[in-house]
Amino acid sequence: HLKGALRPDFSWGYATAAAQIEGAWNVDGKGESIWDRLGHTPGKIKDSSTADDATRAYDFYKEDVALMKSYGVRAYRFSLAWSRIIPLGGKDDPVNPKGIEFYNNLINELIANGIVPFVTLFHWDIPQALEDRYGGMLNKEKYTPDFLRYARVCFEAFGDRVKNWITYNEPGVYSLAGYAAGVHAPGRSSNRELNEEGDSSTEPFIVSHTELVSHAYCVKMYREDFKPTQKGTIMITLHGNYSTPWDDTDPLDIEAAQRAREFEIAWFGDPVYKTGDYPASMRAQLGDRLPRFTEEESKLVLGSSDFYGMNSYTTFFVKHKKTPPEPKDHVGNVEKLDTNSKGESRGPESDTYWLRTNPWGLRQLLNWIWNRYKVPIFMTENGTTAKGEHVDAPPSEDILNDKHRIEFFNGYLNALAGAVKEDGVDIRSYFVWTFTDNWEWAAGYTDRFGVTWIDYNSPEKKRYPKKSATVVRELFEHLIAKE
Ligand code: GCO
Secondary structure, three states: OOOOOEOOOOEEEEEOOHHHHOOOOOOOOOOOEHHHHHHOOOOOOOOOOOOOOOOOOOOOHHHHHHHHHHOOOOEEEEEOOHHHHOOOOOOOOOOOHHHHHHHHHHHHHHHHOOOEEEEEEEOOOOEHHHHHHHOHHHOHHHHHHHHHHHHHHHHHHHOOOOOEEEEEEOHHHHHHHHHOOOOOOOOOOOOEOOEOOOOOOOHHHHHHHHHHHHHHHHHHHHHHHHHHHHOOEEEEEEEOOEEEEOOOOOHHHHHHHHHHHHHHHHHHHHHHHHOOOOOHHHHHHHHHHOOOOOHHHHHHHOOOOOOEEEEOOOEEEEEEOOOOOOOOOOOOOEEEEOEOOOOOEOOOEOOOOOOEOOHHHHHHHHHHHHHHHOOOEEEEEEOOOOOOOOOOOOOOHHHHOOHHHHHHHHHHHHHHHHHHHOOOOOEEEEEEOOOOOOOOHHHOOOOOOOOEEEOOOOOOOOEEEOHHHHHHHHHHHHHEOOO
16 A cells, blocks of 8 residues: 555665775775774774775776666765875865766766766765874864865765765764764774773764764855755755653653654754754753854754755664763663563564664654654665675575565565655655675674675675565565656
8 A cells, every 4th residue: 555655756776885885995096094094903893804895896886886777776875985085185185086086987877877876975984184183073173174175176076967965974973983982983982991082971072063063064165156056955864763762651761762862863953953953951961061053053054954864773662761861971861772661672683783673663763853853854874784694605595585684674665655655754765775785884794784795705796686685676666656
């Protein structure tokens, strides 16, 4: 009954990030990024791997576009590596023509194959030189002009063909994983013994503030200097897993779940789409540890995204904590659990510890965002790992018939279509995370999210399509309305 639930011009395809797939980390003039640095630091990556080669998407972009085309996609979301375009990153540093050439080739290849590019400017890989010069995003005054110059170079070089821009991918994950958990680059954290450098009680909030403000200036620049001629759209992509009460009859848990959503989602959503400021629950708990927007910043940030870009993977049961919040708490003083008060599970396990399949959570999340912000939603990431995909080539039939992933997409795409058709949520895109297995950040090559299995031992990183690639295509053929 959900046949034709999605609008005829619904965009769907795969999403990737440069640092996870490209390889060629120091080839053709590319500079070092903070992820190159972290990958080369002993003890930081689970399987001691690096992304020096990754899937070699830099070398095989033509083959990849052809494979994507065979998967039936309408669009492809990828990110630009800042350090490939401006190796040292700064506003007065030289542009690397080879970097521009690579992305021009990729964009042209996509367009020649009828695939619409969605381009992310920043997917976590800031040039190492900017980190070394002034501490990267901890220094908003120095960082912002560098980011704006980088964005300007990209709009000038690619904006005649790229009409869908994303400034930042998951600003909250960048700041929390890089400055609180410390497992992601730049790896600063006082929450971990490994690295006592940063102050986790303030830095993630400072860094995210820089992301929001520089995003807003970037959008202003695009709208004033480029949009009149290029006529594209621009948005930010936020992460957001859903939180639902552990005991849905307990007012304290109901409040805690709402607080958790505010700390995770409204942290960015409210400034951009609702108030120009952080949620009151965050101010109440964090006080002056949460930066304040100047009047000018607040005005700029509010309304600074054409659409709601959303990545989501899972849902947690949330219980209130009786104890007062710790200074290093970033989640709203709650506990996030796998089962609720009735003993129900939040879903079957994948291969990744935090990830569980629960399509009902996605539907609640979409409704929550829609009701709070009333902005059309572009789903820019959603996907899963599956157990037992870590083997040497050739992969078994079982692996290529990735049952868990197929069930995941079946559930989530039907939940999405239900949210559109039955709840009236305006959703305009869906990008599967991800096209091929890739370098899953600090997890290295041990987590496989792709609909294409990669043989990392072969020099050409041989690609093996999984069945989920076909199933996703069939699901969209069913769910998208004909013109
Ligand atoms: C994200 C990350 C992806 C991850 C994915 C799975 O934007 O969350 O962009 O790079 O690989 O989330 O963990």
